[in-house]
Amino acid sequence: QSVLTQPPSVSGAPGQRVTISCTGSSSNIGAGYDVHWYQQLPGTAPKLLIFSNTNRPSGVPDRLSGSKSATSASLAITGLQAEDEADYYCQSYDSSLSGCVFGTGTKVTVL
Amino acid sequence: QVQLVESGAEVKEPGTSVKLSCKASGYTLSNHAIHWVRQAPGQSLEWMGWISGGVGDTKYSQKLQGRITITRDTSANMAYMELNSLRSEDTALYFCARGRGVAVTGPYLDYWGHGTLVTVSS
Numbered sequence: 300q301s302v303l304t305q306p307p308s309v310s311g312a313p314g315q316r317v318t319i320s321c322t323g324s325s326s327n328i329g330a331g332y333d334v335h336w337y338q339q340l341p342g343t344a345p346k347l348l349i350f351s352n353t354n355r356p357s358g359v360p361d362r363l364s365g366s367k368s369a370t371s372a373s374l375a376i377t378g379l380q381a382e383d384e385a386d387y388y389c390q391s392y393d394s395s396l397s398g399c400v401f402g403t404g405t406k407v408t409v410l
Numbered sequence: 411q412v413q414l415v416e417s418g419a420e421v422k423e424p425g426t427s428v429k430l431s432c433k434a435s436g437y438t439l440s441n442h443a444i445h446w447v448r449q450a451p452g453q454s455l456e457w458m459g460w461i462s463g464g465v466g467d468t469k470y471s472q473k474l475q476g477r478i479t480i481t482r483d484t485s486a487n488m489a490y491m492e493l494n495s496l497r498s499e500d501t502a503l504y505f506c507a508r509g510r511g512v513a514v515t516g517p518y519l520d521y522w523g524h525g526t527l528v529t530v531s532s
Contacts, residue, residue: 301454333511335518337455344505344522345447345455351515388455392516398471399445399457399517 302327303389303402310408311379319405321372321389327400329370332392336365336374339386348387349374376407384409412436414506414523421529422496429492430526432506439482440464443509444489445519446480448502456502460509460517461489496530503527 304322311317321334328334333352337345347356349365352372362378372391376383389402417431432444446458459470461480470478474493482489489506504526507519 332516333518337519344525345507345519346522347518347520350518350520351511356520390455390457390518396472398459398469401447401455401457404454 301403302393302396302400303391305387305389305402305405307403308406308408310410312410313379313381315379316375316377317379317407318376319374319387319389319407321374321402323370323372323391323400325370326395327370327391327393328367328372330394332394334365334367334372335390337388337390339388341385345388379409381409383407412508412521414508414521416504416506416523416526419527419529421531423532424497424530426496427492427494428496428528429490430504430506430528432489432491432523434487434489434508437508438484439487439489440466440484443517444480444482445507445509445517446478446491447505447507447519447522448500449505449525450499450502453502458491458504463509493528496528498530501528501530 309317336349339345352367364375387405393400413435415433442463443460445460477494479492507522509517510520511517
């Protein structure tokens with residue numbers, strides 16, 4: 300039922316760069332609403348990684364970066380590390396649903 | 411530091427109700443919105459609703475409208491989420507989270523509670 304679509308999984312070797320896409324529509328990302336990204340380690344609560352498309356909260360390394368264009372957004376992780384192995388979710392607001400929406404989630408595996 | 415602590419795990423029968431609490435510390439609850447988000451086993455995150463900072467307006471997901479009520483007690487720095495007419499599909503980990511951002515660009519959630527497991531089973 301998620302209205303934001305993400306690839307189920309991405310993987311990369313340590314040190315490599317991976318990107319996670321988040322595809323929405325004209326009622327959410329395309330309507331100008333910001334995209335935010337969260338990391339969820341197994342058995343824990345989500346943690347805010349990127350807010351308002353490109354901003355990192357204090358303590359989030361600059362290896363992580365976000366971008367947004369048209370009806371989609373992306374999260375890039377450079378210098379992939381073992382600790383990056385987790386589930387990642389994008390989130391925005393949808394005017395048709397009058398509420399927040401999350402992505403389908405992407406599992407990042409470090410090979 | 412900002413912390414959100416939810417109440418303990420619940421086991422409920424279908425058709426009954428559950429009311430979860432969320433204790434905020436490190437900031438004044440009424441200054442920010444509180445959102446509720448749930449995650450069924452092996453599934454993605456699902457936004458349920460929020461209670462705003464300030465006057466405490468509420469907004470609920472269309473899917474749960476009519477079954478969910480979010481309230482708060484500002485004197486106790488607590489927020490609550492009640493879900494009625496429980497069904498097996500409501501079995502999930504329930505999170506409260508602090509909302510930030512502005513209405514025109516949409517909110518984000520900067521601090522999350524640890525989550526509370528609600529199991530609906532006969």
